[in-house]
Amino acid sequence: MKIDTLLAGLDAVSDGAGGLVPPLRLAVTHAAQPGAPASGYARSGAEGETLLETILARLDGAATALAFASGASAALAALALVPPGREVLLEAEGYYEFRGILARATALRGLSLRLVDMTDLEAVAGMLSSGRTGLVWAEFPGNPLWQVPDLPRLSGLAHQAGALLLVDATAATPHHIRPLSLGADVALHSATKFLNGHGDVLAGALALAESAARPALMQHRTDTGTTLAPFGEWLLLRGLRTFVLRMERASATAARLAGWLADRGLQVHYPGLPDHPQHALACAQYTNGFGPVLSFRMGSAARADAVVAAVQVFRRATSLGSTESLIERRAETEGAGTRCPEDLIRLSIGLEAAEDLIGDLQGALDTLPKG
Numbered sequence: 270m271k272i273d274t275l276l277a278g279l280d281a282v283s284d285g286a287g288g289l290v291p292p293l294r295l296a297v298t299h300a301a302q303p304g305a306p307a308s309g310y311a312r313s314g315a316e317g318e319t320l321l322e323t324i325l326a327r328l329d330g331a332a333t334a335l336a337f338a339s340g341a342s343a344a345l346a347a348l349a350l351v352p353p354g355r356e357v358l359l360e361a362e363g364y365y366e367f368r369g370i371l372a373r374a375t376a377l378r379g380l381s382l383r384l385v386d387m388t389d390l391e392a393v394a395g396m397l398s399s400g401r402t403g404l405v406w407a408e409f410p411g412n413p414l415w416q417v418p419d420l421p422r423l424s425g426l427a428h429q430a431g432a433l434l435l436v437d438a439t440a441a442t443p444h445h446i447r448p449l450s451l452g453a454d455v456a457l458h459s460a461t462k463f464l465n466g467h468g469d470v471l472a473g474a475l476a477l478a479e480s481a482a483r484p485a486l487m488q489h490r491t492d493t494g495t496t497l498a499p500f501g502e503w504l505l506l507r508g509l510r511t512f513v514l515r516m517e518r519a520s521a522t523a524a525r526l527a528g529w530l531a532d533r534g535l536q537v538h539y540p541g542l543p544d545h546p547q548h549a550l551a552c553a554q555y556t557n558g559f560g561p562v563l564s565f566r567m568g569s570a571a572r573a574d575a576v577v578a579a580v581q582v583f584r585r586a587t588s589l590g591s592t593e594s595l596i597e598r599r600a601e602t603e604g605a606g607t608r609c610p611e612d613l614i615r616l617s618i619g620l621e622a623a624e625d626l627i628g629d630l631q632g633a634l635d636t637l638p639k640g
């Protein structure tokens with residue numbers, strides 16, 4: 270069955286009373302059967318969780334998937350896959366929060382962490398070492414410049430050194446990238462973003478190429494109390510029903526906006542544009558277009574701030590993956606220590622009419638003094 274069909278019908282789940290949508294079951298515990306030990310406490314194995322994880326695994330073509338209370342908690346769980354004392358190589362040009370979160374978390378666990386540009390395979394190869402490297406942590410595409418790593422080659426390098434490859438695919442989603450089919454061992458998603466798609470749930474997921482690590486990850490989830498609560502599961506299942514449609518629309522609009530901004534002579538970062546530094550790699554790995562996020566450059570922080578202040582349809586907010594389109598001057602959001610260029614505007618495209626978004630940016634750009 271195609272993913273579209275699976276999601277539209279949620280595999281014909283029933284609520285037990287003939288209803289065609291999954292039920293919302295909030296019970297934390299369940300009555301013990303006579304003669305049997307009490308079971309069914311909500312830490313894991315809830316009905317909504319099982320259904321959600323089945324769907325998430327299908328989306329990524331995974332052996333198994335686990336849901337978590339947030340993308341960050343899914344990320345921290347992935348560290349449980351790294352043997353003690355080993356090193357994690359993290360994408361240097363990726364999601365800025367993870368540089369801090371993973372630096373603290375690896376230090377607490379006695380792991381080490383080094384940053385490397387994952388598009389520089391020579392640099393990656395030079396840092397990999399058998400017996401030392403435990404995990405290579407890539408991001409597809411890297412946020413907010415949307416660089417595209419070569420996943421099959423990264424996977425080859427990581428495996429040669431006895432390390433795992435994890436790919437944070439939050440910004441591309443399984444609609445546009447299937448990391449496991451390109452050699453990754455783990456795909457990470459902040460389901461808070463496009464998977465849920467409505468900006469009203471914090472959730473995360475790990476999809477695994479092999480199910481052997483599932484028990485360890487479930488144990489970690491129990492130990493850290495990072496189970497996704499039933500209402501979050503239910504909302505995420507609801508959001509997923511329209512996932513494919515939403516991605517088709519947002520990604521088509523993003524491609525149109527990228528072309529429109531480039532035609533105005535602005536420097537645009539979008540993997541679908543022929544002048545993107547890894548456009549050929551993007552064509553080889555992306556599916557169904559090039560995704561719903563893009564960035565562009567205004568030449569100065571002041572000009573970028575002026576555009577962000579002038580738009581009316583775009584909402585000025587951080588994050589990505591909701592129904593409304595979001596705009597931010599990314600370096601301002603990231604704050605001190607940012608690696609992001611000061612003049613970069615990041616866009617997350619939602620479901621508005623492309624004409625309205627283009628008109629909005631045109632209006633904002635036209636307020637600027639020429640130059």
Ligand SMILES: *Cc1c(COP(=O)(O)O)cnc(C)c1O
Binds near residue numbers: 439471
């Ligand atoms: C938002 C985000 C995360 C973190 O997910 P949360 O659900 O906010 O914890 C991880 N990776 C990327 C690329 C993100 O955009």
